[in-house]
Amino acid sequence: MEVCITSLLRDKGFKVTPQRLAIYNMLSSTRSHPNAEMIFNELQAMYPTMSLATVYKTMEILKEIGLVQVLNAGEDSFRYDAVMTNHPHVRCTECGQVEDVPDINIDAFVNEVSQGTKYQIMGQQFYFHGICPACQRKNSN
Amino acid sequence: MEVCITSLLRDKGFKVTPQRLAIYNMLSSTRSHPNAEMIFNELQAMYPTMSLATVYKTMEILKEIGLVQVLNAGEDSFRYDAVMTNHPHVRCTECGQVEDVPDINIDAFVNEVSQGTKYQIMGQQFYFHGICPACQRKNSN
DNA sequence: TTTTTTATAGAAAACGATTATCGAGTAGTT
DNA sequence: AACTACTCGATAATCGTTTTCTATAAAAAA
Ligand SMILES: [Mn+2]
Ligand SMILES: [Mn+2]
Ligand SMILES: [Zn+2]
Ligand SMILES: [Zn+2]
Secondary structure (H helix, E strand, O other): HHHHHHHHHOOOOOOOOOHHHHHHHHHHHHOOOOEEHHHHHHHHHOOOOOOEEEOOOOOOOOHHHOOOEOOOOOOOEEEEEEEOOOOEEEEEEEOOOOEEEEOOOHHHHHHHHHOOOOEEEEEEEEHHHOOOHHHHHHHOO | HHHHHHHHHHHHHOOHHHHHHHHHHHHHHOOOOEEEEHHHHHHHHHOOOOOHHHHHHHHHHHOOOOEEEEEOOOOOOOEEOOOOOOOOEEEEEEOEEEEOOOOOHHHHHHHHHHHHHOOEEEEEEEEEEEOHHHHHHHOOO
């Protein structure tokens, strides 16, 4: 992993910096689909001088070299995912957390759309919204 | 239609104004899924004094009374649709137009997700991106 | 290792879509 | 016509994101 991002950055002419490694390591070891501010806050303790702009610029690079994807979960900010398979997400409208939709294969559905349209489909994004188990419990009290 | 929006506005305590009727009429008679600025530009000729803020405030009201839905097609601005069924859209990454995905029933897919997750699903949004027929032709020249 | 080159980090300002504020004007009511 | 409450449009504010600029760190060359 560490090797992977290092050589990918070098191959594309980007320099390998502690900030970039830290951001990618943080993202690839969480399932929380953080946005830029969450990443910034998380790394604040370890890298007190790092700015939010650096997070944004790093995400741009990581996206370009194919290590992260940008998620649009119907919020006002983007979230990031180091899992590169195209998979749907679900967001809790009460607590705001974004999770993967488990055990879903979207290929059949994507194929059906691809064949039903004259567009040359290059990608897609699916997101659901609802209430997570924890918030459901909280509500029923 | 005209009757519909008029009584819906009145019933919810909103006043019926020329601007609101014009915005809704424009939206319900196009398939282009315009964003606020497109609506504003389109109505500029007929309503030269209308401001962009009025378009936004009107969309908020129309959404609230259930006459329009807000689309997120992976752009930096929202688009609006007077068709209230929840249907997927496809955006051309070259010319930017947003169209309906034809002849697709999403119910089976939505049901599968609903049963596979512990979330209480309240809604969803699907969008595809790719290259439209016109831009494909343009490219192959 | 030292020097040279080049890209980067971070502070600050800019940006752009959307929202909030406010005073004058208008719709609907009496 | 007069009254009241809502709405319009100009303007400012907001906020996530992007850009600009320059000292500095990383990579390449010597
Ligand atoms: Mn994910
Ligand atoms: Mn549509
Ligand atoms: Zn929740
Ligand atoms: Zn096109």
